[in-house]
Amino acid sequence: MTARRSRHRSAAYAALALGLAGSLALTGCNSHSSKKSKKSSSSSSKSKKRKIIGGGAAEAGTGAASRRVPDCYPSTYKVTFSQQTGPKSHVAVKFKNSTSRDCKLYNAPLLRFSNAKDPLPLLQGTPGHLDGTRITVPAHGYAYAVIPTNSAATKGSEQKSVAIDFMGISASSVTHGPATVNFAEKRLHISVGKSKVTNWSSSIHGAQLAGGVGK
Incomplete structure (x- = not known):
């Protein structure tokens, strides 16, 4: 009877030892898998941060380039x-x-x-580096x-052609030109005398008001 109990106890101890060993092995595997998962997550997060930072720099560069507005030709x-024609007669110059x-x-x-040797004078004065308009x-x-032409002197005589230059920031600088328009070829009747030309405006109404011929 004693020998039989001893054998039963030995078997129970052996089963318990096997169970503990299996549990420890499983815990070790889970711990190793968790560490790998954390490392992978950390690496992915760093990669995303690098992409975001790089993308932001690229976008900033693109934005700066798009803000460089070229001169008109x-x-x-x-x-x-x-x-x-009429009491508020004038020549309208339109750029597209x-x-x-x-x-x-x-x-x-x-x-x-x-x-003509000299260009038409400017109605709004000679621009400088600080007070030039853009x-x-x-x-x-x-x-x-x-170009106001609402008097005999300013209307003058019919012109054959005009050479056009575009100014820079100062009166002495020219960005692009000249381009020559032949009025006869275009069947235009343009009369200009001792007159002056206004600055560029975003609207015809604004240009007319600047020239004193607004309605």
Whole structure:
């Protein structure tokens, strides 16, 4: 009877030892798997941070580039002229930005009618580096300037052509030009005498008011 009990106890102890060993092995595996999962999660998080930081820098660079607005260019199809008659007679100068991005215009157009040596004087004074005006013409948008011709002296005689330069920030600088418009070829009757031209404006009404011929 004693020997039988002893054998039963030995078997029970052996089973218990096997059970404990299996539990410890399983715990070790779970711990190792958890560490791997944490490392993988940490690595993924760092990768995402690097992507976000890199993407932000790239976007900032793109934004800075998009803010660089180029100068507008004159051409025979971008600059047009029309003459209004009556008490508030004037010549309207219209520029069309035919490109798909914004461009900038400084001060006023420099206009030499019929091969004149000097351009038409500026109605709003000679611009300097500090008080020069600048407007941004949106893609496919327009800008306007006006030449008052509401007196005999300012209306003068009919002109044959005009050479157009675009000014820079100061009176002495020219960004682009000249472009020459032949009025006879375009069947235009433009009369300009001892007059002056306004600065560029974003609207024809604003240019007319600046020239004193607004309605």
